[in-house]
Amino acid sequence: MSLAQVLSTYLTLQIFIILSFAILRGTKYLLQRFQVKPSSRIELKLHYSVLTAIILMTLVHPLLPKKQFFNPPAKVWSAQSIKTFTNEYTAPDKGGYLSIPNASGKSSILQADSVSLALAVLALCIFAFSFRRIWQDITVLRNIRKRSFLTKKIKRVSIFINDEISVPFSYWLPGNTDVVVPSALLSKPLDYKMAIAHELQHHRHHDTQWVYVLWALRIVCTPNPFIHIWSRWISEIQEFACDEALVDQGKVESHPYARCLVEVAQTAIDQKYVPACATGLMFLTESNLLHRRIEKMFSASKINKRRSISWITGGLIVALMTATAFASQGLVQDRRVSMADAKKMQTKAAVNSDFPVVVNDLVLKQLNRYIGTPEGREYMKNALQRLENHRSLVEGKLKEYQVPFEILALPIIESGYQNLSETDSNTPGRAAGLWQFIPSTAKNFGMRVDNQVDDRLNVDIETDAAMRYLKAEQLVFKDWHLSVMSYNMGAKHLQRGIDKTGSRNAWTLIRNGFENDKDYLPKLMAAILIMNNPESVQ
Numbered sequence: 419m420s421l422a423q424v425l426s427t428y429l430t431l432q433i434f435i436i437l438s439f440a441i442l443r444g445t446k447y448l449l450q451r452f453q454v455k456p457s458s459r460i461e462l463k464l465h466y467s468v469l470t471a472i473i474l475m476t477l478v479h480p481l482l483p484k485k486q487f488f489n490p491p492a493k494v495w496s497a498q499s500i501k502t503f504t505n506e507y508t509a510p511d512k513g514g515y516l517s518i519p520n521a522s523g524k525s526s527i528l529q530a531d532s533v534s535l536a537l538a539v540l541a542l543c544i545f546a547f548s549f550r551r552i553w554q555d556i557t558v559l560r561n562i563r564k565r566s567f568l569t570k571k572i573k574r575v576s577i578f579i580n581d582e583i584s585v586p587f588s589y590w591l592p593g594n595t596d597v598v599v600p601s602a603l604l605s606k607p608l609d610y611k612m613a614i615a616h617e618l619q620h621h622r623h624h625d626t627q628w629v630y631v632l633w634a635l636r637i638v639c640t641p642n643p644f645i646h647i648w649s650r651w652i653s654e655i656q657e658f659a660c661d662e663a664l665v666d667q668g669k670v671e672s673h674p675y676a677r678c679l680v681e682v683a684q685t686a687i688d689q690k691y692v693p694a695c696a697t698g699l700m701f702l703t704e705s706n707l708l709h710r711r712i713e714k715m716f717s718a719s720k721i722n723k724r725r726s727i728s729w730i731t732g733g734l735i736v737a738l739m740t741a742t743a744f745a746s747q748g749l750v751q752d753r754r755v756s757m758a759d760a761k762k763m764q765t766k767a768a769v770n771s772d773f774p775v776v777v778n779d780l781v782l783k784q785l786n787r788y789i790g791t792p793e794g795r796e797y798m799k800n801a802l803q804r805l806e807n808h809r810s811l812v813e814g815k816l817k818e819y820q821v822p823f824e825i826l827a828l829p830i831i832e833s834g835y836q837n838l839s840e841t842d843s844n845t846p847g848r849a850a851g852l853w854q855f856i857p858s859t860a861k862n863f864g865m866r867v868d869n870q871v872d873d874r875l876n877v878d879i880e881t882d883a884a885m886r887y888l889k890a891e892q893l894v895f896k897d898w899h900l901s902v903m904s905y906n907m908g909a910k911h912l913q914r915g916i917d918k919t920g921s922r923n924a925w926t927l928i929r930n931g932f933e934n935d936k937d938y939l940p941k942l943m944a945a946i947l948i949m950n951n952p953e954s955v956q
Contacts, residue, residue, distance in 0.1 A: 421516065421530050422494045422752035424537075427479045430746040432642050434472045435635075437742060438735050439644045442468065445731045455717065456727060458658035459623075464728040465652050466628060468735055473631075475739050482743060490751035493517050496790030498527050500797065503787050510754040510786065517792070548637045559589055566598055575621055577614060579604065584685045588617035588697055590626035597621075609678050615669045619660040625697045628652075654707060656697060661715050676712045683708050754790040755954070757782055760947065767950035773822035773898050776943055780928065784937055784944035789954055797834060798948055798955040804835035805949070808852065812881055819885040822898060827945040828884075828905075829853055831938070837875055850874040853884040863887055899924035902942060907934035 442465065449456060494514045497506035508514055514530040566578035578598045586599045597617040603610040620626055632649045639645040664670045755763075757777070763785075764777045788794040805826070812826055829835050832854040840848045847856040851874035857867045863883040865873035873879045884905075891901040891909060903924055904912045915932030916922055924939055933939075948954055 420494070420752055421514070421534050422492075422750045423480050425492065425750040426746060426748075427476060429749045430479050430743060431472070431476045432639060433742055433746060434475060434739050435639060435642055435648065436644050437738055438468050438472060439648045441731065441735050441738070442648075445727070449727070454727075455714070458655055458662045458714070460725055460728050462623060462652075462655045462659040464732055465655060466624075467732055469628075469631060469635075471732075471736050471739060475743050479743050479746070482747060484747045484751075485744065488745070488748055490748040491519050492750040494530055494750070494752040494754060495527075495792065496754045496786035498791075500787060500791045500793040503791055503794075507783060507786065510752075510756045510782070510790075514752070514754060516750075544637060544640055548633075552633065556591065559591065562598060563594070563596065572618065575618060585682050586613040586617055588620045588626055590621070595621060595626070608674055609681070612664075612670050612675055612678050613682075615664055616660050619663050620656065620697045622663075623656065623659060625656045625660075629697055653697075657707075657711060658714060661711055665715055672715050676715060679708060679711060753795070755782065755785045760785055763947040763951045763954065767824075767947050771822065771824060773824035773946075775824065775946055776925070777947070778925065778940075780925070780937060780940040781943040781947075784940045785947060787941075788944055788948060795955045798830070798945075801830045801834040802949065802952055802955070805830065808835060808877060808881075811877060815881045815885045819889050821885050821888055824946045825888060825902075827942060827949045828902070830945040830949065831941045837877060839872070839875060851880045852877060853880050855880060855883065859887070895922070897922065897924070899939060902939055903927070903933070906938045907932075 494516050496508060496510070496514060497503040498515050499506075506515070515527050516530045516533050517525040517527045520526045562580055562583070563578065565582065566580040569577050569579050571577070574595050576594070576596045578596060579601050580598050581601045583598060583600045584602075586597065586603070588597045590596075597614060599610065599613055599617075603613055632652060635645050636649055661675070664675065665672055760777045760782050764775055767775045788798050808829075809826070812829075813823070815821075816823060816825060829852040833852050835852060836842075837852050838850055838854075840850045849856050850872060853874075855863075855865065855874045860867050860874050860880075860883065863886055865879060865883055867874060873883075888901050888905055891904040892898055894909065895901055895904060895912070900912065900922065911934065912927075912932070915927045915930070919926055919930050919932070921927065927933075928937075928939060935941075
């Protein structure tokens with residue numbers, strides 16, 4: 419994936435988390451206002467379903483069709499500026515320059531390679547720190563398992579007794595689904611039974627596996643505070659769901675179970691180490707939470723077990739995530755054009771064309787000069803707008819002299835469709851007009867150029883002369899590409915190049931250095947492609 423896709427997908431993941439958390443919290447608040455107490459088990463399933471949707475949407479996001487819904491705040495360019503393009507240009511599959519809005523309202527431009535390297539180093543550091551923590555947890559769990567005594571197995575779950583721990587917990591590792599109970603509970607058969615029942619319920623709800631998903635999301639989304647708050651919230655719901663299931667199914671009685679919770683809460687203070695990938699009674703024993711757990715346990719008869727609220731909430735979240743996934747494609751947009759993109763533009767431009775439209779590395783570079791730089795896009799957008807003011811007249815001349823429609827793009831690269839005087843034009847040789855005739859060539863084609871009159875600024879006259887000039891060169895060289903080159907460099911210089919290279923292929927001549935304005939023909943090809951695909955510079 420490109421840098422733009424990586425950043426866009428990462429930002430989209432953050433939006434998914436914030437959006438989902440906000441809706442879930444909002445729903446929770448409304449239910450409390452209307453004194454509706456939803457089932458914790460249904461609530462837990464809703465949270466797990468939303469997390470699943472977030473992960474799937476994030477994975478699918480790079481594959482979604484790209485459609486720009488708004489002006490992207492961050493963009494990847496082929497160069498910082500059209501003025502520095504020659505020195506800074508990088509191929510679309512490499513490097514580039516990332517522009518990011520800053521506090522002043524302008525954009526800071528950074529080298530994409532530097533940004534990629536910085537992100538890679540940051541990701542590596544976070545991964546290394548997190549891997550160290552999880553590896554430490556797994557090591558502790560394995561050591562606890564080694565120093566524990568297996569008492570029995572309930573299906574795939576192994577029940578262990580350990581002398582070193584103060585409170586029970588459960589965990590899952592590949593090949594191991596375990597519950598570890600402190601040996602002190604052996605003298606309290608009822609508490610021992612309730613502790614095992616509670617931990618088995620965590621396994622039934624798959625809490626011991628989801629803990630890894632939450633752990634991974636906290637790592638990936640470290641700067642996002644919402645995932646940390648949400649993870650804590652889910653851990654609370656896991657405990658509520660286990661309590662609810664045990665009471666509802668008659669596996670425990672409320673009063674003895676509440677007493678057990680209080681005793682475990684007091685004991686948990688002495689627990690020295692809490693593995694991040696374990697779940698159980700050892701967690702969330704703050705007085706406020708403990709009070710809520712016991713209160714909810716004794717109000718089980720008032721719990722609303724209808725699933726309609728969860729379906730509506732989940733559906734709303736998925737719908738908004740889907741809309742966000744499509745819209746967020748434009749969060750970070752790669753403004754550069756790939757060869758595949760250029761080929762698609764060529765297919766559209768080549769329909770019913772008498773002018774061979776070519777796409778190669780030289781044309782791709784000029785496409786990225788016009789599309790892949792901020793000034794280039796602006797230049798092209800303005801040129802296409804001005805073209806419309808002259809379209810009727812120029813197209814009429816094209817038809818009159820049977821010149822290909824694609825020549826309509828020639829003034830785009832010559833003048834940007836501005837009828838420039840000699841003093842306004844930056845072209846050497848005192849060129850002027852839409853078609854940028856120099857005085858000597860203009861006079862050769864019947865135009866008056868003196869202190870009183872300059873026919874090069876008469877769009878009708880200069881366009882007629884340009885058509886006659888291009889048509890005459892085509893009759894000489896029998897090739898429209900060579901005709902365009904001759905228009906720019908003169909027939910004598912072009913013929914000299916043909917004689918020296920022994921080739922009448924325009925691209926062979928260009929690659930051998932026989933040009934006047936460098937990349938003149940590739941620029942024209944790029945302008946033709948953009949003219950036929952105006953959305954490319956929007």
